[in-house]
Amino acid sequence: MTLLHDRLAQLLPGLRSERSAMLAQHAELELCAVSLGQVYGGLRGVIGVICDTSVVDPQRGLIIRGRPVRELTGLGVEEVFWLLLCGEYPDKAQKEWLRAELASRARVPDYAWSVLASAPPDSHPMVLFSLLTLSLQRSSRQARDYHELGKESLWRATLEDALDLLARLPVLAAAVWHRDQGRAQAWADSPAEGSWSERFAAMLSLTHSPPAAAAFADLLRLYFVLHCDHEGSNACALACHTVGSAHSDACYSISAGLNALAGPIHGLASEMTLRFVLAMHKHYGSAPSEGQIEDYCQQTLAAGRVLPGFGHAVLRAADPRFVALHSFAAEHISVDPLYATADHYYRIGPAVLASAGKAKSIHPNVDAITGPLLHHYGLTELRYYTVMFGLGLSIGMLAQLVLNRALGSPIMRPRSASLAELRELTGTG
Numbered sequence: 001m002t003l004l005h006d007r008l009a010q011l012l013p014g015l016r017s018e019r020s021a022m023l024a025q026h027a028e029l030e031l032c033a034v035s036l037g038q039v040y041g042g043l044r045g046v047i048g049v050i051c052d053t054s055v056v057d058p059q060r061g062l063i064i065r066g067r068p069v070r071e072l073t074g075l076g077v078e079e080v081f082w083l084l085l086c087g088e089y090p091d092k093a094q095k096e097w098l099r100a101e102l103a104s105r106a107r108v109p110d111y112a113w114s115v116l117a118s119a120p121p122d123s124h125p126m127v128l129f130s131l132l133t134l135s136l137q138r139s140s141r142q143a144r145d146y147h148e149l150g151k152e153s154l155w156r157a158t159l160e161d162a163l164d165l166l167a168r169l170p171v172l173a174a175a176v177w178h179r180d181q182g183r184a185q186a187w188a189d190s191p192a193e194g195s196w197s198e199r200f201a202a203m204l205s206l207t208h209s210p211p212a213a214a215a216f217a218d219l220l221r222l223y224f225v226l227h228c229d230h231e232g233s234n235a236c237a238l239a240c241h242t243v244g245s246a247h248s249d250a251c252y253s254i255s256a257g258l259n260a261l262a263g264p265i266h267g268l269a270s271e272m273t274l275r276f277v278l279a280m281h282k283h284y285g286s287a288p289s290e291g292q293i294e295d296y297c298q299q300t301l302a303a304g305r306v307l308p309g310f311g312h313a314v315l316r317a318a319d320p321r322f323v324a325l326h327s328f329a330a331e332h333i334s335v336d337p338l339y340a341t342a343d344h345y346y347r348i349g350p351a352v353l354a355s356a357g358k359a360k361s362i363h364p365n366v367d368a369i370t371g372p373l374l375h376h377y378g379l380t381e382l383r384y385y386t387v388m389f390g391l392g393l394s395i396g397m398l399a400q401l402v403l404n405r406a407l408g409s410p411i412m413r414p415r416s417a418s419l420a421e422l423r424e425l426t427g428t429g
């Protein structure tokens, strides 16, 4: 037994009986009506999944287990993973146990490196990340033990896989970075010492002065805490949940989530925002004036394109994740010309968007700030930013997977309707 298994085993009876009581007493409760427009419209607003790890509040932003994310900015990944899973902070012994456990599980089997070596060199970093994650399925304990496990104990194997994967994903992501940089064989093992995010920072092997190295490690810690989860129904989390609901193990499920995130209209906003700022530099030189930035924004809107880094499907106030990273940037990288332009853009964009009068939120979102920060510290390959995002979201996806297996969530099977059925229902047939 381990401390995390022990604590979850203590919490589960209460969670299971609450779920059983809900179903026994309120199974017929209507949570929301579903219109034809919503079915055609990507199920916007339709409640289809119960997810307790986090919610996105239109005014307060991301809330992790009831705590606004701005209150979590001092945590490490280990604490946030425990919080996502158990709904409480780990005590000192639990935190240290998890840190040591993840460090001890970080070794990636050699066969994964053969997979990486055999991929075409120009493969997209997300292809490599997803492929490597999937390749680890060979070591899944859930897959190995599935036929001996009862429904009540399946979660224990899922948790084993989740811990293995959480430990190894930073190693995989670092290897993808080196491979994408054209280094044939630079995927070393994870260092034995340090926290999850410190070990990832070390594995990227970027050249920094000691103060910059410390700031970069802290940035990664903050970045991953802020990107650790985003409810259960964004395309990435939902893909992971659906695959996991078939009792496919964590490697299949996380790889599926990453594949969804790789889509241009899902996980690319950070890359797109930085490309936008770089394009302004190319157009006007490295210090465009406020007037030039405003012109550029106006021209972008007039051409029917969006201002990347602004707006949000749910949030209607400043994104606390943006606020936290913006204050980090103001403290650490204010002299960077790219950031200086981006910072002007954050101030000018809202007025331009407001005058266009369409966007429901005119605030910069978290993707507006991550690009300039990562670029400043040497992560200059923009295609890599979705890997960073996916590494962060995997923390929450893994927690959600374990909880879903522990609570016996069934296989996903919403019904589809044919056009013939719609014609009949609408009297247009």
Ligand SMILES: CC(C)(COP(=O)(O)OP(=O)(O)OC[C@H]1O[C@@H](n2cnc3c(N)ncnc32)[C@H](O)[C@@H]1OP(=O)(O)O)[C@@H](O)C(=O)NCCC(=O)NCCS
Pocket: 269, 301, 305, 306, 307, 308, 309, 310, 311, 312, 313, 314, 353, 358, 359, 360, 361, 365, 366, 367
């Ligand atoms: C995030 C986003 C996809 C949310 O979309 P949404 O839920 O449809 O947003 P809204 O309801 O506010 O959209 C209403 C209108 O404003 C427009 N709008 C929203 N954000 C905009 C932006 N940043 N620039 C220009 N127009 C924008 C929408 O395109 C839409 O126009 P339409 O009626 O012609 O289709 C959208 O704000 C966007 O495209 N932002 C830029 C890309 C980005 O930063 N994505 C990262 C999100 S975390």
